[in-house]
Amino acid sequence: MVNTVTTVSKAEIVSDRWIKATWDEFLTLADDPAHAEMARFYYDRDTMRIEMAANGSLHGRNNSVVYDVISLFAIAKNIRILKLTNTSFRKTGLQECQPDCSFYIGDSFLLPPQNNSSIDLDSFEIPHLVVEIATTSLNDDLGRKRILYEQLGVKEYWVVNGGESQVYAFEMSGERSGTIRESQVLEGLSIAIVEEALKRSLTEDDGAIARWLLQTFTVSPA
Template sequence: MSLSLNPIRSIDETWVPATWDEYLRALKNSSQVKSKGYYTHGRMQVDMQLPISFDHGSDQSIISLAVNLYSILKGIPFRELDNCSFRKTAEVEFQPDLAYYVGSQATAIPSGTGIIHLETYPVPNLVVEVAKSSLLDDRTVKRVLYEDVGVAEYWIVDVESAQVLAYQMSDRGSLRIDSSLIFPGLDIALLNETLQRSRHQDQSQVGAWLMAQFQGASESGIQPT
């Protein structure tokens, strides 16, 4: 997510040329207020965050709910991280809305870790950015960032259209996918319908519907609402 006081600013204006030390100083100077920082290819983005909108917060929680339910019901080991900092010193930093370590990497990060240093720990398997006013940025600069660091899968939640744009990353490139490879069998179309249902149903109703889809209505005894 990248929020700014002026939503019509171009990407070039939100990403500022900077050395690593200049980036760290900018983070330190912004430490008195809530902010998010990204650094890649000698450019930084340090944004003072406006209050998160209802739609942004709701969509982020719905995607989290869907992934968590699916993983639990299918027995997939996972670790969800919310707004954590991932850093490779002097090269890159990113603070995605959601990140997931899956399978054998679910326990890769020990308790007590602050910033996740990528010289020591692996990159997350999946990164999720929720785009309320930052869709172009998330589809371009940040997508290249996640390609470069070796994230396996990248999702952009487009709040305005209530859909997920999902990408498989490989060989510093990316390809749109219709079904998750990190969570096998989880179709992106189902996530899209989940977001659309959340526009007029509460999360308990949405969760019950999801469980029925994941387990099968006859098996779970839960009827879609």
């Protein structure tokens, strides 16, 4: 895969592409409170990517629908889960990511501290499931960012193609990934259910979608 990389400019933020930057240059931008509400930050060894925050209803709606699917599935199946929105995860000096939403799943994870600092991946594990909502960043979400999440040790990664109600799901292990159509960290959750919920969101309100999901998740197997 070929990446076009330029050099970081101190005069302005270069968004939506990977640029050359030292860790200190990255921190100068990523840890500036003035940027917290306007951008998301990624770093991979000697390059960084800054994405301007998506404010449109398409991105926000897709994000909330995915949250509802996962939350209601965990409730219906009595699965321990911790949900995080737009949270940064940092391996100091090497890598950082800030996915749209992420989930710790299972009985053994530790609760990370509740503060405004990035979660330290030298002290806490990376979330088991990471989701990116792709409204303008689909190629990068499927490419460079997927490799970043492989290296960080994410177990499962979803990319939601916002314009098509489509979910690309990957199981990750040993810095490799393969496509799946049923979640491995949320056993029994079909990716087709997530896609159907996204399609329903085009014409239905959240309450109607939630009732359909709960009925789907709680129906007794034949």
